[in-house]
Amino acid sequence: MSGLPADESIQLVRQLARGDRSAFGRFYDAYASLVFTFAIRLLRERAAAEDLLQEVFLQVWRDAPNYNAERGSPEAWLVMMTRSRAIDKLRSIRRRDRSFVSMERPSGQSYDAEVESGAAASEARIMVNSALARLPDNQRQVLELAYFDGLSQTEIAARTNEPLGTVKTRMRAALQRLRELVGKETV
Amino acid sequence: MNHEEWLERAEIYALGALDGAELRDFEAHLASGCAECEERLRDSREALAQAAESLAPFAPPPSVKTALLGRIGAESPAPAGERRFRWSWPVGVGALATAGLVLLLSWQLIDTRRKLEDAQSRLGVVESEKAQNKEVMDFLSNPQVRVVNLTGVPPTSGGKAQLLWDPVARKGILLTIGLSQTPAEKAYELWGLSGSEAVPAGVFTVNEQGRVVFRLPTLPESKPFDKFAVTLEPMGGVPKATGPVVLVGNL
Numbered sequence: 001m002s003g004l005p006a007d008e009s010i011q012l013v014r015q016l017a018r019g020d021r022s023a024f025g026r027f028y029d030a031y032a033s034l035v036f037t038f039a040i041r042l043l044r045e046r047a048a049a050e051d052l053l054q055e056v057f058l059q060v061w062r063d064a065p066n067y068n069a070e071r072g073s074p075e076a077w078l079v080m081m082t083r084s085r086a087i088d089k090l091r092s093i094r095r096r097d098r099s100f101v102s103m104e105r106p107s108g109q110s111y112d113a114e115v116e117s118g119a120a121a122s123e124a125r126i127m128v129n130s131a132l133a134r135l136p137d138n139q140r141q142v143l144e145l146a147y148f149d150g151l152s153q154t155e156i157a158a159r160t161n162e163p164l165g166t167v168k169t170r171m172r173a174a175l176q177r178l179r180e181l182v183g184k185e186t187v
Numbered sequence: 188m189n190h191e192e193w194l195e196r197a198e199i200y201a202l203g204a205l206d207g208a209e210l211r212d213f214e215a216h217l218a219s220g221c222a223e224c225e226e227r228l229r230d231s232r233e234a235l236a237q238a239a240e241s242l243a244p245f246a247p248p249p250s251v252k253t254a255l256l257g258r259i260g261a262e263s264p265a266p267a268g269e270r271r272f273r274w275s276w277p278v279g280v281g282a283l284a285t286a287g288l289v290l291l292l293s294w295q296l297i298d299t300r301r302k303l304e305d306a307q308s309r310l311g312v313v314e315s316e317k318a319q320n321k322e323v324m325d326f327l328s329n330p331q332v333r334v335v336n337l338t339g340v341p342p343t344s345g346g347k348a349q350l351l352w353d354p355v356a357r358k359g360i361l362l363t364i365g366l367s368q369t370p371a372e373k374a375y376e377l378w379g380l381s382g383s384e385a386v387p388a389g390v391f392t393v394n395e396q397g398r399v400v401f402r403l404p405t406l407p408e409s410k411p412f413d414k415f416a417v418t419l420e421p422m423g424g425v426p427k428a429t430g431p432v433v434l435v436g437n438l
Contacts, residue, residue, distance in 0.1 A: 024259060028252055036247040038239045045424070046404045047391055053251055054258075061259050072229050076236040087203065093423045132238055143202065147235065152206035153199060168199060175198045179234040 004030045009074040016064035027074075028057055034075065035082050042086035042148055052089070056082050087150035134181060139174035142167055190223070197224045201231035248402070323351065323360055323400065331355050335415050337436035346397055348434050350377075350415055359388070359403040363417075366397035366433065376420040377403065378428060381410035388415070390424035413438050 004012070009030065015023035035056050039049035059081055067077060132140060145151045145159060153171070157164040196213045199205045205213055217224055326332060335350040346366040352359040361377060369375060369392040377388040386409050391401040417434040 021256070021259060025252075025256065028255065032247050032252065033244045034240055036251075037242050037245045040245055041239075041242055045390055047389065047401060049245075050247065050251055053247055054255055057255050058258060071225075072232055073236065075240065076229075076232045079236040079239045080232060083203070132241070146199075146202040146204035150203060153204045154206055156204065168195070171202055171204060172195055172198050175202065175231055175234065178238055179230065181238075 006073055010069050013060075013064050013067045013069075013074050013077075016061060017067070024057075024061060027060070031075070031078055032057070035078055038079060038082050039086060042083065043089065048089070052082065052086055055085055059085075083147070090150050132178070135174055135177055139170050139177060142170045143174040143178070146171060193221065193224050194227050197227040198231050201228055201235065323362070326351050326353070326360055329353060333438060335436045335438050337415060337417065337434040340432045340435055346434060348417065348436070350436065352412075352415070352438070354411060357406040357408070361389075361391070361399070361401040361403065363393055363399050363401070363434075364397055366393045366399075368395060368397065369393055370419075372422050373419055373430075374422045374424060375417050375433065376424045376428070376430075377401070378416045378418065379406060379409070379412040380414040380416060381412050384410065385416070385428055386412075387424060387426060390420070390422075 009027070012023050012027045012030075016027060032053065036049055036053045039052040039056075040046060043049050043052060056078065060078070067074070071077075072080075132143070135143065141160070142156055145156045146153070151159065153164060153167055156162075156171075157167045160167065162170075193213065193216055196205055196209060196216075200210070200213055213224075217228070332351050332353045335352055337348040337350060339346045346363065348361055348363040348366075350359055350361045363375075366375065374390045374392050376390050378385040379388045380386075386406060388406055389401060389403045391399050393399045414435065414437050416428075416432050416436075418428045418432050419430040420428070421430075
């Protein structure tokens, strides 16, 4: 989708930390599409994703000195930042409005089925050919509820009517499979 | 507890799903400096990041970058590595006078810098608006694009909008003016109507002047729309309209 060789992206973050605005432009060009696509997947709304994109890159500008390459790549740093902010927004909406569409999804109903029926059908296409789409359904479901909807393991167990132990096993299996998938090939 | 269980928790933690006592215990374990769990956490996060990278990409509009560059232009970079003035007490009147002069020059420098940053910020806004205008003009130059005028519905007073709608690509841009500022915890939602069937076409908020330039998401295939409407809904939008109709217009 985007990105730079690891050394180059880490070097750019170091330049950002020194206040290099041209480095910021290059970093944005390399990773804006990743953040924007992920934001659309999380928030399912383009305008909100644009706002989130701005927030994430402003945070990058401010927090670059705190980036530690030993704790992960710049891509992982960006993705974590994007998810964290998006989940905060989703949880805030959930608290204020229990009828929020994504939270009313009946257990077991697939994400694709719901989205295809709504205005965000185009967003469903971003799943096609992704590593996530290649996970078994029950593993993908728990991974999506956790990673994209921000539900805890206990909430997922309640949502899916499955024992907590089963949910944990499926989450671990999903993550292990994902590591294999992304490890074997560039997806 | 054997260490394999900590590694299991590391994976669930990477997904953001660990909760309760397990979360507290694991964070304490991490804080104790477990390198193996740190490594498992890092590997899991890298796998999730690559999964995010494998999604079919959406390109952000150029206006976002323009606005961002304007904003960081008005903002000092992060503190690490930033040069700071170091003051030492001068000795004697001459040194005091020099210090006063330096202080004055520093103040002028800060003031000039602030003005420059304000100018850069304003330039960012202008460039953002220019990019937005260009996008609208480009859209309008498409011969298949239709213009739909939406007007206020009583008892709502004021507010109107124009929707530039491409029925073939099923894309559009909505421009509003004079709408009431979006109430807290609410948002406006646009609908495409085909007879009695309403298709949600995106959620938006407006600024203090009731303005927004809102790009609709690409809408799914449906019967051709004959009308568009805007309603006021809970923030985040709803799949079926529940709030009052604010604007309506025929295609």
